[in-house]
Amino acid sequence: MEHYTMNLTLKVWRQKNATSQGSFETYQVRNISSEMSFLEMFDVLNEELIHEGKEPIAFDHDCREGICGMCSMYINGRPHGPWEANTTCQLHMRAFKDGDTIVVEPWRANAFPVIKDLTVDRSAFDRIIQAGGYISVNTGSPVDANAIPVEKEKADMAFAAAACIGCGACVAACKNSSALLFVSAKVSHLALLPQGAPERRTRALNMVAQMDKEGFGSCTNTGACEAVCPKEISITNIARLNSEFTLAGLLSSNK
Amino acid sequence: MSLTGIFLILFLIVHVGLNACIWANDGGEMFNKAAHFMGANVVPRILEIGLFAGFLLHIIQGFALEFQNRAKRKQGYAVAMGNKGSKWYSRSMGLLGTLILLFLIMHIAHFWVPSRITGLPEAAYNPNHHDLFSEMVKVFEGNLLVVILYVLGCISLAWHLLHGFQSAFRTLGLTNHKYIGMISALGTGFSIIVPLAFAMMPISFYAGWV
Numbered sequence: 103m104e105h106y107t108m109n110l111t112l113k114v115w116r117q118k119n120a121t122s123q124g125s126f127e128t129y130q131v132r133n134i135s136s137e138m139s140f141l142e143m144f145d146v147l148n149e150e151l152i153h154e155g156k157e158p159i160a161f162d163h164d165c166r167e168g169i170c171g172m173c174s175m176y177i178n179g180r181p182h183g184p185w186e187a188n189t190t191c192q193l194h195m196r197a198f199k200d201g202d203t204i205v206v207e208p209w210r211a212n213a214f215p216v217i218k219d220l221t222v223d224r225s226a227f228d229r230i231i232q233a234g235g236y237i238s239v240n241t242g243s244p245v246d247a248n249a250i251p252v253e254k255e256k257a258d259m260a261f262a263a264a265a266c267i268g269c270g271a272c273v274a275a276c277k278n279s280s281a282l283l284f285v286s287a288k289v290s291h292l293a294l295l296p297q298g299a300p301e302r303r304t305r306a307l308n309m310v311a312q313m314d315k316e317g318f319g320s321c322t323n324t325g326a327c328e329a330v331c332p333k334e335i336s337i338t339n340i341a342r343l344n345s346e347f348t349l350a351g352l353l354s355s356n357k
Numbered sequence: 358m359s360l361t362g363i364f365l366i367l368f369l370i371v372h373v374g375l376n377a378c379i380w381a382n383d384g385g386e387m388f389n390k391a392a393h394f395m396g397a398n399v400v401p402r403i404l405e406i407g408l409f410a411g412f413l414l415h416i417i418q419g420f421a422l423e424f425q426n427r428a429k430r431k432q433g434y435a436v437a438m439g440n441k442g443s444k445w446y447s448r449s450m451g452l453l454g455t456l457i458l459l460f461l462i463m464h465i466a467h468f469w470v471p472s473r474i475t476g477l478p479e480a481a482y483n484p485n486h487h488d489l490f491s492e493m494v495k496v497f498e499g500n501l502l503v504v505i506l507y508v509l510g511c512i513s514l515a516w517h518l519l520h521g522f523q524s525a526f527r528t529l530g531l532t533n534h535k536y537i538g539m540i541s542a543l544g545t546g547f548s549i550i551v552p553l554a555f556a557m558m559p560i561s562f563y564a565g566w567v
């Protein structure tokens with residue numbers, strides 16, 4: 103695709119801290135290259151703001167190659183912007199054209215409170231993982247990698263679920279602010295493998311209990327999560343979690 | 358939600374089947390006999406209690422779910438996501454359910470109240486049977502507004518089921534792609550055919566086809 107430059111109008115959510123009100127600020131950015139990434143465009147804007155002696159816009163990012171899940175911007179009414187199966191850091195400016203207005207908001211959910219500008223607190227996800235996203239292994243001398251046979255089909259499904267990078271776009275997109283796609287990916291990834299068998303029941307129960315405690319909503323299968331997930335986590339994982347959870351509730355021996 | 362939803366779907370099958378007797382072309386005799394069986398036999402009467410309980414539970418769960426979920430995002434977005442990723446009717450189950458509920462209140466007042474409480478005239482072929490059929494004639498014939506409200510109720514039901522039918526099976530944990538495909542296709546067919554059959558009933562009375 104041919105290279106071009108563009109001038110854009112940005113409307114960005116600015117919020118000083120977790121307790122302040124916050125509002126949209128409008129910025130003009132000029133000579134943006136179509137080959138820049140969306141975050142590089144923000145870098146350019148931030149340098150200008152710093153030169154003008156203003157506060158730069160706070161946003162989360164780390165790897166900038168689509169694998170860490172830190173970047174989190176709600177761009178023109180869609181988490182991670184207009185492209186499918188894509189993170190904000192991998193969104194390129196060729197997705198836009200000269201003269202466009204782009205509205206950028208933080209993830210919105212009670213469970214993801216805004217810390218500053220576009221940065222939200224996603225530690226609720228960490229606490230859900232801590233509640234059950236682990237397995238028991240024997241330490242000592244290493245076990246042969248192929249000691250436990252795993253069905254190819256299940257290994258593939260587990261791998262697909264393990265691709266979740268915990269970005270939270272599923273929550274941001276869901277009208278119920280439900281985290282079920284994320285939780286179902288984490289539960290499925292381990293439930294499908296023999297290594298996950300020992301904690302299988304408590305895992306489903308504890309992770310769902312923690313999810314509810316964090317204030318996420320309940321899933322009604324609208325499918326918005328799957329549509330925006332950068333890792334194309336399938337909504338079928340949610341059905342798997344539902345059956346894992348129901349069976350665990352019926353069969354679990356504790357309480 | 359899923360269990361009560363599927364229970365209500367089962368009820369719809371029985372309801373649409375029995376009501377289809379109005380098209381038997383016998384002045385409503387077969388329909389009145391079917392209605393008499395449902396009213397006089399102890400088994401359907403016990404099931405009726407279950408039906409009221411099922412509706413009540415589904416409605417309470419539905420409203421609770423809707424309001425709890427709405428409260429999970431105190432500050433909303435300036436640019437709504439809209440249809441990017443989900444269908445409007447999947448996001449409007451609470452609204453569609455409320456419309457069905459309003460329809461249901463009118464519907465119960467039209468038929469259940471006279472047949473169980475205030476009383477109906479005797480059927481011509483048997484004085485021990487109620488003439489529910491002529492009650493339907495009375496409600497619908499020449500009453501365009503009522504017919505339109507019934508058709509709107511059926512349309513709300515169709516959208517509600519278009520999401521609800523397959524959603525219920527996902528909620529229950531159906532993961533097999535082949536079966537999900539089958540259920541979705543079955544659900545789409547059901548959501549169109551059953552409400553359409555219901556909608557044709559008031560239309561048939563209004564148009565004088567029965």
Ligand code: HEM
Binds near residue numbers: 521
């Ligand atoms: C004949 C009438 C009805 C039938 C057959 C029906 C069926 C269903 C089904 C199958 C579901 C999906 C359950 C799930 O995904 O777990 C559902 C969900 C729902 N229904 Fe109904 N329903 C009916 C009436 C109502 C009424 C009167 C309300 C009143 C508020 C209502 C409100 C809801 C709500 C809020 C949901 C949740 C949305 C979701 O889970 O996706 N429904 N219904």
Ligand code: SF4
Binds near residue numbers: 327334
């Ligand atoms: S399921 Fe997808 S959208 Fe949700 S946290 Fe994981 S990678 Fe992000």
Ligand code: FES
Binds near residue numbers: 162169171173189192
């Ligand atoms: S910054 Fe790591 S995924 Fe975007």
